[in-house]
Each structure stands twice: as C-alpha cells, then as structure tokens.
Amino acid sequence: MKYVLGVDDGMTKYVIKAMDLEGRTLAEKSRRAINRKIVGEKKAERLVSEVTKALLNDFDAKIEDCKCVVVGSVGIDSSGDLLVVESFYAALGFPCPIFCMNDGKVALYGATGGVGIVAISSAGSIVVGRNETGKITRSGGYPLTIMGNEGSAQWLAVMALKHMSRWIDESVPTTKLVMNMIEHFHGFDSNKLIKCANSLRRNLIKPEMASLVYSAAIDGDEAAVDILHKGARELVNLSWEVVQKLGFEKGSAFVCGMWGSVFHDSAIFADEYRRLFLQEYPNSSLVRPKVDGADSAAQMALDCLGGEIPFITELEEK
Numbered sequence: 541m542k543y544v545l546g547v548d549d550g551m552t553k554y555v556i557k558a559m560d561l562e563g564r565t566l567a568e569k570s571r572r573a574i575n576r577k578i579v580g581e582k583k584a585e586r587l588v589s590e591v592t593k594a595l596l597n598d599f600d601a602k603i604e605d606c607k608c609v610v611v612g613s614v615g616i617d618s619s620g621d622l623l624v625v626e627s628f629y630a631a632l633g634f635p636c637p638i639f640c641m642n643d644g645k646v647a648l649y650g651a652t653g654g655v656g657i658v659a660i661s662s663a664g665s666i667v668v669g670r671n672e673t674g675k676i677t678r679s680g681g682y683p684l685t686i687m688g689n690e691g692s693a694q695w696l697a698v699m700a701l702k703h704m705s706r707w708i709d710e711s712v713p714t715t716k717l718v719m720n721m722i723e724h725f726h727g728f729d730s731n732k733l734i735k736c737a738n739s740l741r742r743n744l745i746k747p748e749m750a751s752l753v754y755s756a757a758i759d760g761d762e763a764a765v766d767i768l769h770k771g772a773r774e775l776v777n778l779s780w781e782v783v784q785k786l787g788f789e790k791g792s793a794f795v796c797g798m799w800g801s802v803f804h805d806s807a808i809f810a811d812e813y814r815r816l817f818l819q820e821y822p823n824s825s826l827v828r829p830k831v832d833g834a835d836s837a838a839q840m841a842l843d844c845l846g847g848e849i850p851f852i853t854e855l856e857e858k
Contacts, residue, residue: 541566542605544845545592546838549575549613549625550643551663552747554587555834556595561607563842567598568834577615581624588628608841609638612646612833614664617681637844643833644668644678645855650836651797651829654851657786658797659779659813663747665692665800667775669782674851677785679778684745691775691809693747693802698740699767700753705733717756717764724752747801754806765808772812780820793823803828 543566548555554574558566569591576584596603613625625640644658644666651658657669666681682688689695704721706712708730722728756764779796788794796817803810814826831839843849 541599541601542607543599543601544607544838544841545595545609546834546836546841547609547611547613548643548646548833548837549611550833551575551578551614551744554591555832556591557834557838558595558599558601559838559842561842561845563839566601567595569595569598575614576624585628585631589632592629592632603633604635606634607636608844609634609636610646610837610841610844611638611640612643612837613640614643616640616642639840639844639852639855641855642666642668642678642681644681645676646833646836646840647797647799647829649840649849649855650831650833651799651827652795654849656795656797657779657782658799659775660799661691661693661771661775661802661809662800663693664689665695665775665778665802667778667782669786670851671786671788674854675786676854677782679781679785680775685740690778691771691773691802691813693750694745695774696753696767696771696802697745697747697749699770700749700764701733701736701745703763703767704728708733712763715756715763716759716761717753717767720752720756724749750802751805754808757806757808768806768809769812771802772809773816776813776816779817783821788821790821791823792821793825794821796821796824796826798826798828 542561543558546557552573555570557568560566574584574587609629616622616625622640626638629638644660645668647660648658648668655670655672659667668678670676680690684694707718725732753764753767757768844852
C-alpha cells in the first residue's frame with residue numbers, strides 16, 4: 541500500500557502519522573518529545589528510527605511504498621539544522637522526497653494554505669508568514685533566555701514567577717494565582733523563588749505551569765488576566781511585524797491562523813489576541829485550524845504529490 545508520512549517534532553511531544561493516497565489515516569504514533577535540541581542528536585536519531593519503524597509495523601508497510609515525507613520540527617533555523625533532521629529520515633532508507641522544515645511553516649500551510657500568517661503559541665512561540673509573491677518571513681521563535689518565545693506557555697509561566705516575586709515583597713495581595721502557585725510548589729518563599737531562577741539557567745521552565753495562570757484568570761484573578769493580556773499583546777506585536785514585512789496593507793484581506801495550545805487552552809488569551817489584531821487589520825480573517833501539526837505535514841505530503849505546492853522547497857529554506 542502506497543502512503544505518505546507527516547511528522548510533528550515539537551518541544552513537548554513527537555507525533556508521526558501515515559496516510560494513504562486518499563488521505564485516510566493508516567496509523568499514528570505519539571510520544572513525549574524527542575527533538576534533538578532536547579535529547580541530543582544521537583538519541584534523537586535512534587528514537588526517530590524506533591518510532592517510525594513501530595508505526596510502519598502497525599499497518600505492515602514497506603519502506604519502498606512511501607511516496608513522500610514531510611517533517612515539521614522545532615529548531616530548524618539554519619541549513620545545518622535542516623541537514624541534521626533530514627539525515628534522520630534518509631537513514632531509514634525512504635526512496636521518496638523528504639521535506640524537513642521549521643514546524644512554523646507546516647502550521648502556516650495548515651492554517652492558510654500558503655498565503656497569510658500564522659501565530660503559534662504553545663510551549664514556545666513564533667509567527668511565520670508568506671505573501672503571494674512567495675516572500676517568506678518570521679518573527680520570534682528564539683529562546684526565553686534572550687526574552688524570546690513571547691506570549692508562549694513558557695513566557696506566561698515566567699510572568700507568573702515574576703508576579704510571585706512581588707507577592708514575596710508584599711507588593712501584591714494573595715489572590716487565586718498566588719494560591720495556585722503556592723499549591724503547585726508546596727509552599728512558596730524567597731528561597732524557592734531563587735532556586736527556580738537559578739534552575740532556569742540550566743533547564744527550560746515547564747510550560748504546564750501556564751495552566752495555573754489560565755485557571756486563575758477564569759476565576760477572575762486580575763493579575764492572571766493581565767499576564768494573559770500582556771502575552772497576547774507580545775504575540776500580536778510579532779504578528780504585526782510579519783504582516784508589515786510581507787507588505788500587507790491595513791485594508792488587506794488575508795488569513796491569520798491562531799495555532800497552538802495556548803490559544804486552545806485560554807479563551808481569554810485567544811480573545812485578546814483576536815481583538816488586538818483586528819483593531820489594526822479589520823479585514824483579515826482569523827482562523828483556528830482543527831488539524832494538528834502531523835495532520836498538516838501529512839496533507840502537505842499529499843498535496844506535494846498532487847503538484848499543489850510548487851513552493852515546498854522554498855519552505856525548507858531558512
């Protein structure tokens with residue numbers, strides 16, 4: 541049976557999906573993140589091989605029957621990154637085209653079909669766009685250590701810790717957000733805050749901590765709502781940068797995708813992003829795609845076979 545593969549190689553999970561040439565899902569595997577930036581290149585290559593072979597075994601697939609592979613991976617920001625990720629899949633012996641690109645570009649295609657912008661807010665954040673002349677650009681997507689990943693779950697979590705520093709100093713009251721943080725850390729004081737700050741020099745903050753902000757905001761916690769609104773503003777600013785670089789006019793009608801777990805998990809964040817974006821570009825269409833990264837990657841592979849993405853090699857480029 542002939543098939544294509546779509547891969548979502550993210551910061552928190554890895555998903556690989558096989559579809560037949562009619563777009564029907566044949567098999568899917570998901571596991572915690574195995575991105576090379578997190579586990580290292582050698583381990584990532586081994587795990588990619590293991591998961592891919594397990595997927596193919598699920599529907600008795602043959603390597604030679606694969607017609608196209610599309611991989612969206614966090615951290616493909618240079619030609620060197622691209623070659624490393626491509627080598628993982630080439631080593632498996634696929635005789636077909638293998639397209640690897642930043643996961644933001646897969647999301648861009650899934651949200652817009654290739655023209656417009658997509659704002660992604662999950663564990664990290666990035667905004668990617670492409671116009672009708674084929675210009676591709678991005679803003680953001682850089683580490684939190686240089687104040688990047690604006691408006692992401694990681695950013696929201698750090699803002700929550702910053703709020704706790706003000707609570708320790710008795711500058712803000714004990715509210716729902718503060719209680720959520722105290723419960724999460726089994727107590728909170730200046731020693732725990734400094735320990736957290738020092739650990740962030742070595743390890744990424746857990747994006748799951750953003751859920752403490754979401755729940756407090758739902759209960760009306762003003763500080764939590766303010767953090768979400770500030771995060772939405774940060775991401776909107778990146779989005780406006782991309783729109784301007786692409787040359788879309790104020791009155792232009794273009795698609796803006798809202799992609800990622802933060803949009804999904806926080807209506808307050810999503811509504812504020814939408815409100816701010818439409819203030820500046822009222823004729824744009826904001827969409828929330830129902831497909832995930834692996835679905836989009838697999839659909840790209842199918843569309844590539846059908847000759848519908850003549851610009852796919854451009855998406856591979858930095």
